[in-house]
Structures are given as structure tokens and as C-alpha cells.
Amino acid sequence: MLVRHVNIVGKQDLKDILIREDKIQAVYATANGADEKDKLSLSFTHAMAFPGLINSHDHLDFNLFPPLGNKIYRNYTEWGKDIHTANKEAIDRILRIPQDLRTQWGIYKNLINGITTVINHGKYLPVKDDLITVFQNSKSLHSPAFERNWKWKINFPFGKKHPVVIHVGEGTDKNAGREIDRLIRWNLFKRKIVAIHGVAMTKKQASAFRALIWCPASNYFLLNKTAPVHTLTSQVAVMLGTDSTLTASWNFWEHLRLARSEKTLSDESILNMIGNIPAKTWGLEHCGSLSEGGQADLVIASCKKEMKAMDQFYALNPEDLLLVLHKGNIRLFDAVLLEQLVAGDFPVAGFSRISVNGRVKYVEGDLPGLMQNIRKYYPEVQFPVSAS
Numbered sequence: 489m490l491v492r493h494v495n496i497v498g499k500q501d502l503k504d505i506l507i508r509e510d511k512i513q514a515v516y517a518t519a520n521g522a523d524e525k526d527k528l529s530l531s532f533t534h535a536m537a538f539p540g541l542i543n544s545h546d547h548l549d550f551n552l553f554p555p556l557g558n559k560i561y562r563n564y565t566e567w568g569k570d571i572h573t574a575n576k577e578a579i580d581r582i583l584r585i586p587q588d589l590r591t592q593w594g595i596y597k598n599l600i601n602g603i604t605t606v607i608n609h610g611k612y613l614p615v616k617d618d619l620i621t622v623f624q625n626s627k628s629l630h631s632p633a634f635e636r637n638w639k640w641k642i643n644f645p646f647g648k649k650h651p652v653v654i655h656v657g658e659g660t661d662k663n664a665g666r667e668i669d670r671l672i673r674w675n676l677f678k679r680k681i682v683a684i685h686g687v688a689m690t691k692k693q694a695s696a697f698r699a700l701i702w703c704p705a706s707n708y709f710l711l712n713k714t715a716p717v718h719t720l721t722s723q724v725a726v727m728l729g730t731d732s733t734l735t736a737s738w739n740f741w742e743h744l745r746l747a748r749s750e751k752t753l754s755d756e757s758i759l760n761m762i763g764n765i766p767a768k769t770w771g772l773e774h775c776g777s778l779s780e781g782g783q784a785d786l787v788i789a790s791c792k793k794e795m796k797a798m799d800q801f802y803a804l805n806p807e808d809l810l811l812v813l814h815k816g817n818i819r820l821f822d823a824v825l826l827e828q829l830v831a832g833d834f835p836v837a838g839f840s841r842i843s844v845n846g847r848v849k850y851v852e853g854d855l856p857g858l859m860q861n862i863r864k865y866y867p868e869v870q871f872p873v874s875a876s
């Protein structure tokens with residue numbers, strides 16, 4: 489497949505990208521690529537290309553929840569107790585939807601945002617990597633407050649090659665900071681620990697962790713405060729995560745804008761938090777960049793030509809995505825590409841039509857069927873997309 493006339497985010501000049509099977513075979517200046525031929529060639533105008541995004545934190549089976557919270561909390565245990573009392577009915581209704589349906593929707597939520605790799609947190613989910621990569625090669629522990637026997641589990645000798653991933657320091661009170669100290673102290677064998685949230689984390693504490701997953705949207709929703717990431721990046725690798733819709737918007741682009749609005753990090757460093765940093769941390773080195781020989785996970789989006797390159801990127805929303813490739817396979821495309829795809833004999837039969845904020849997209853698989861199935865269990869469920 490040949491993708492033509494795209495601007496790679498952060499770079500000048502138009503490029504063509506040649507994809508063979510699941511790899512990026514070549515990236516070259518459009519002017520030099522006139523001889524390249526491919527059965528399937530897609531040409532763009534005013535479009536940018538970037539690596540398929542890596543979302544380092546989600547609970548895939550929790551994305552049918554609406555945001556649940558009744559005030560600003562001091563820490564996650566206060567939040568947890570409150571919603572399990574005040575919002576018990578709403579929680580029970582969602583949990584009656586079979587887990588595999590909830591998980592499938594969680595995967596689509598990520599795909600529609602341009603995410604091609606998601607790190608799932610929680611119990612192992614029996615999912616296939618059909619649409620995007622669902623990474624589960626880590627030891628998920630909930631948190632010091634909600635994971636029984638966590639002290640024993642972080643020191644448990646089996647599965648040592650996988651990092652422990654745990655919510656910690658998700659609060660603004662003294663306990664949140666002490667909880668991080670306790671976790672560090674009990675990591676007797678200096679196992680690799682990836683912390684989620686770390687709102688209360690200090691620079692000194694940060695150096696004890698393999699990485700920190702920053703979830704600003706979720707943090708502001710719960711605590712009206714987020715981790716001081718600009719002071720931590722010199723000590724620890726920081727990656728960005730969405731968390732589920734229980735505490736944050738389904739739209740990852742809003743999360744990126746929120747991260748940018750902190751004005752403490754450069755545009756490039758935020759990009760790295762959804763690209764090469766998580767690729768390296770999770771051992772997925774072939775992802776997270778558009779380099780020759782890398783895995784063909786990439787996104788093409790339409791952009792407003794009057795904006796500067798990075799402004800164009802951060803202004804995007806799911807409706808602006810024109811093409812999402814995962815391992816060289818088209819998983820999502822905008823209706824504007826239909827004609828070119830049909831002309832290139834691309835089999836569009838396995839795709840379903842949906843409307844994303846008024847724009848028609850085609851996604852692999854039967855998403856309208858999945859939504860209908862979910863409605864059988866919960867008729868009032870709200871989806872951010874609709875069948876088209």
C-alpha cells in the first residue's frame with residue numbers, strides 16, 4: 489500500500505509512505521517517489537501522518553460507564569467508597585452487560601481515537617489482537633488500598649520479567665504521598681514497578697519507579713489536580729494514559745489538549761509519551777514511530793492548513809481521522825477514501841458504517857451490531873458514535 493502526500497507530524501515537506509505487509513518499507517519525499525507503484529495507492533490533500541498512538545492505561549471493560557463522581561475527592565479510596573454507595577444502581581446496571589461486549593466496545597473506543605496499542609489494566613481479558621494491540625504482559629495490581637496482599641504480590645517470584653503496574657499516590661492528602669513511600673519500601677527485591685497516576689509523587693520518589701503513567705483527565709475529574717510531571721520527567725519515564733470513561737472523556741484528543749494546557753512540557757515531549765517512551769517501556773520497540781522497518785501502525789488525519797504543524801496535531805478530534813492502519817491493515821477509514829479504496833480493489837465488505845460527530849467512518853467489524861447487542865442489556869446506554 490502506498491500512502492501519498494502526507495505531512496509527518498513535526499516534520500516539513502510532503503512524504504509518501506510505502507507499506508508492505510505489516511511493515512513500513514520506505515518513507516520518502518513525495519517528489520522522489522514518482523516511480524513507486526502499488527495496487528492500492530491512497531492520495532491525500534492537507535493531511536498529516538503520525539504513528540498509531542499508544543495508550544498506556546485503560547480498563548477496557550469499563551468504557552460503558554459514564555463519568556461517576558459527586559464532588560472533588562481527597563483520594564481514590566474516598567471516591568471509590570462514595571460512588572459505590574451513591575451510584576450503586578448505575579454501576580450495577582453497566583456491570584450486567586456481559587464483560588466481553590464491554591471490552592469490545594473499549595477496543596473500539598481506542599481505535600476511533602487513533603490508538604493502535606492499549607495497555608489494559610485489571611484481570612486478564614481474553615481478547616484477540618484483531619483491531620488493535622491489547623497489551624497485557626504486565627502484572628496488574630489494583631492499588632495498595634484495594635489490592636489484597638499487595639506486599640506479598642510485588643515480591644512474589646513468579647512472572648518477574650513483567651513489570652508490576654499499580655495505581656498509587658492518587659490523591660492530594662498526606663496519605664497519598666505516604667502510600668508511595670510504603671510501596672517503595674515494600675519493594676524488597678527492587679522489582680520494576682510502573683506507577684499509575686502518582687498525583688502525590690515527588691521527584692525523590694519518582695526515581696524508584698520504572699515508569700509513571702500520567703492520566704491528567706482522570707486526575708482533574710477526581711481530584712482537580714494532577715501529577716507534577718514536569719518535575720518528574722528527569723527522574724522517571726512518563727507515559728500518557730486515558731483511564732476509562734468512569735473518570736474521563738472517551739475523546740483522547742481532549743486529554744492531549746489538557747496535557748498541553750499545563751504548559752509545562754513541550755509539544756514533542758507529550759508526543760513522546762504516546763510514542764517512543766511507551767514503545768520502549770512496554771518492549772514494543774517496533775511501534776511508536778514512523779521509521780523504515782517499523783511496524784505499520786499509523787494514522788492519517790485531515791488538518792487545517794492555516795495552523796502551525798503542532799497546533800494542527802493538537803486540534804484533532806476523532807472525526808478528523810481519515811485512516812488508521814494497524815500492522816499494515818486498514819482498521820478505520822473516512823468515507824472520503826471509499827472511492828480510492830474501491831478503485832484499488834480493497835475489500836470493504838468487512839467494514840461497518842458509523843457516524844463520528846457527523847462524519848462517516850468505516851470501521852472493521854460490525855460495530856453497529858455490537859452497539860445493538862449492548863442495548864439489549866442496557867437500552868439507555870449512551871454511545872459517542874452512531875450507526876450511519
Ligand SMILES: [Zn+2]
Pocket residue numbers: 545546547609655684731732
Ligand atoms: Zn485506572
